[in-house]
Amino acid sequence: MNRGGRPIKFISKLEAALVVMALVSVAIILIPSESLRTSLTINPTDYPATLVDDAYSGGNSEVRWLDRDSQRWECELGRGANDPYCSLQLDVTNAEGQGLDLRRFDTVTIWTDYQGSAKHMRFYLRNRHSNYYDPSNSITTKYNAVELLVDELATGVAVDMKNDFSVPSWWLIRWEIPLAFSHPEFNEVSVIEVQTGSTVRSGTHEIQLQKVVFSGPLIEQSVLYQGVIIVWAIIIFGMLISRLLNMRSALNRQRQYQEELLAINQSLNLKSQRYKDMAKTDALTGLPNRVGIRNMLHKGLMDWRNHGAPFAFVIIDLDNFKQINDTYGHDIGDRILKDAARLMSNRVRRSDALARWGGEEFVLVCPDTTLEQAEQVAENLRAELEHSLVHEGESITASFGVASMDDANLDHLFKKADTALYKAKDLGRNRVYSDKSSESLR
Structure with a gap:
């Protein structure tokens, strides 16, 4: 302490x-x-089992249950096929028809009781995959195979799932499997199968699959x-x-x-609101800026999408404005911008919104307006500027690009109007051009 x-x-x-x-x-x-490590134990009697002979391959082997409850069965190999066989197939799909996902396991241990003359026995983990599996043909399941010594099966033989399994060449050739899918897969195992070995050609064989245990790292x-x-x-x-x-x-x-x-502080609140309003207003012309018309653009888009209301957009560009700035200076250029904004503001409809887009460009948002109506509105503005916007005796004109919405994408609308504007300038300026017109209104 x-x-x-x-x-x-x-x-x-x-x-x-x-x-x-x-x-x-x-x-x-x-x-x-x-x-x-974690493990999964398969007790064969917990799953539906089916006995299969080699009739599919043209053989005449016979297979029968000796004890159905314990799933003990007997196979008598015939001589009708080059590779006679009998097998037990366990259906390990769940109630939803999904197979076992065994990818997290690296080892499978198999216990089998066998009576007969065979030296080997086949073991299959049959996998389903959309790249090759046909639900109408069970043979299209991939045969992930390993062949084991029967002497080891009595006490349980551990198999390395990553290195010991292979896919039989007959299956790869039969279904013309590409190299990318020729390797073992264990993500959708629907059938576990035990089959007589490849080296035995005759005789009676008594088999009982006792247990299968999969094990792998927990992480x-x-x-x-x-x-x-x-x-x-x-x-x-x-x-x-x-x-x-x-x-x-x-x-x-x-x-x-x-x-x-x-x-x-109330006064500072008012000042803050004024700054907020300025953020939506062009400082030179007093018109809304891009942020200021954002809500109106969004509403026009929603009305077009939800109610099919027409929606038009106009880009306005003062002609040869750079030359005006270079000749008379930026003060004169600013005055002309303000005069243009004032003249157009007095001529637009109450339902429309005029905004400064940037530089010498303005835009007009026209909700509930068809392309033809927007063209006429633009022509009225063009005429007003030509007759009223004058500096030192020369009219200052503007070019207009008009577009209407035909898909729910504002970027597309802007690009169409911009393309129409460039077309109006290419045709000589001081004119209105729309994205669907073959020639300008003027």
Whole structure:
């Protein structure tokens, strides 16, 4: 204890958390991989079973149940086929018809009781995939195969699923499988099959599949280590952020206090609203800017989409404006922009919205307006500018590109109007051109 009788803190909460994290990291590194495994046990009697002979291959082998309840069966191989066989097929699909996803397992152990003269027995994990599986033909399931010694099956033989399984060449050739799909797959296993071996050609064989156990890592060690690294990176990054926030905490508190004062000050509120209005208004002409007409554009789009209301858009560009600026200076150019805005504002309909698009360009948003109506509105504005917008005895004119909405995409509408504007300029300026007209109105 210190002199005041309070206990001395030797370690902070953050330091304690770092110690715990370090201990957990060491434990994860040292933990045996065998303790982080999961398994799936297949008890054959829990699944529907079917006995199959080699009649499909032209054989005459006979297969029969010896004990249906324990799924013990007998096969008498015939001589009618080059590769006679009999097999037991377990349907391991669930109630929804989905097969087993065995990709997380790396080992399968098989126990089988066998009586007969064969040395080997086949084991299949039959996979379904849309690239090759035809629901009307069960043979199109991929035969992920392995052939095992019957002497080892009595005590259980472990098979490496990644390295020991292969796909028989007869199946690949029969269905013309591309190389990309010629490897074993275990994501949609619908049938587990035990079959007599390839080396036996005759005789009677008594078989009972007793148990199949799949096992694999609960989580890959590489993934586990990556997780530890990511957590440490988050901790370090969090500490840096925490230090930065602590260094700036005093400044943030002062800033918050000032914002609270501003929030209750009526005059500053009005000033803030004025700044907000200016953000939607062009400072030179007093017209709305792009932000100022955003809501109207959105409403026109919604009305067109939901109610089929026509919607038109016009781009207006003062002709040879750069030459005016270069000849008379930007002060004169600004005055002409303001005069143009005033003249057009006095001529547009109340339902329309005129805005400054930027530079010497203006736009006119025309809700509930057809292309033909918008062309006429644009022509009225063009005529007004030609007759009233004058500098030193010369008329200052404008070109107009008109477009109407025909799909729910404002970008397309803007591009069509812009293309029409360039066409109006190519035709000599001081004219109206629409995206669907073959010649200008003027």
